[in-house]
Amino acid sequence: MFNKILVGIDHSTISRKVFETGLSLAKITGASLMLLHVLSSEEKIYPSPFIYYGRASEPIDKSVVNVYQQHWQKLEQSGLELLQSLAEEATQAGVKTEWEQSLGYPGRNICESAQTWSADLILVGSRGLTGLKEMFLGSISNYVTHHAPCSVLIVREETDEVLSPKM
Numbered sequence: 001m002f003n004k005i006l007v008g009i010d011h012s013t014i015s016r017k018v019f020e021t022g023l024s025l026a027k028i029t030g031a032s033l034m035l036l037h038v039l040s041s042e043e044k045i046y047p048s049p050f051i052y053y054g055r056a057s058e059p060i061d062k063s064v065v066n067v068y069q070q071h072w073q074k075l076e077q078s079g080l081e082l083l084q085s086l087a088e089e090a091t092q093a094g095v096k097t098e099w100e101q102s103l104g105y106p107g108r109n110i111c112e113s114a115q116t117w118s119a120d121l122i123l124v125g126s127r128g129l130t131g132l133k134e135m136f137l138g139s140i141s142n143y144v145t146h147h148a149p150c151s152v153l154i155v156r157e158e159t160d161e162v163l164s165p166k167m
Helices: 015-029 062-092 106-117 131-137 140-147
Strands: 004-009 032-039 097-103 121-126 151-156
Touching (some): 004 015, 004 062, 004 106, 015 032, 015 062, 015 121, 015 151, 032 062, 062 097, 106 121, 121 140
Parallel strands (some): 004 032, 004 121, 032 097, 121 151
């Protein structure tokens, strides 16, 4: 059924559920896991790459650059710690697990990693964006669904809303 499951991990609230779903599937099918975290501006904790200091003709204050670099290093370290922790948890559960952190657009990186690693299934979370927000902010799960080299499972956050037909 599935031999290799790639799980997209980030710092969102849905990420834990995505991991647990991937871990359960891997245990049931005997598949290996690849945990992937993409450093991206899509995450709320990502430091802004634009540093504005005075006029364009003025030099950039090195202390501002240093603060940005420190924030960036913390983000990288946080991603690595998250991946290592989840990989250890999966390994202790008896699932062969690899992990990787990359930089770029999450949708594209997820699809490229799935292709390179020969994944049979990709798991990603959904932030629940719809309408204009999805159009302007993009949807990683939508991108992955349309560009993935394999099947995709989208894990959604539970909501208390009950959908009822509109009359």
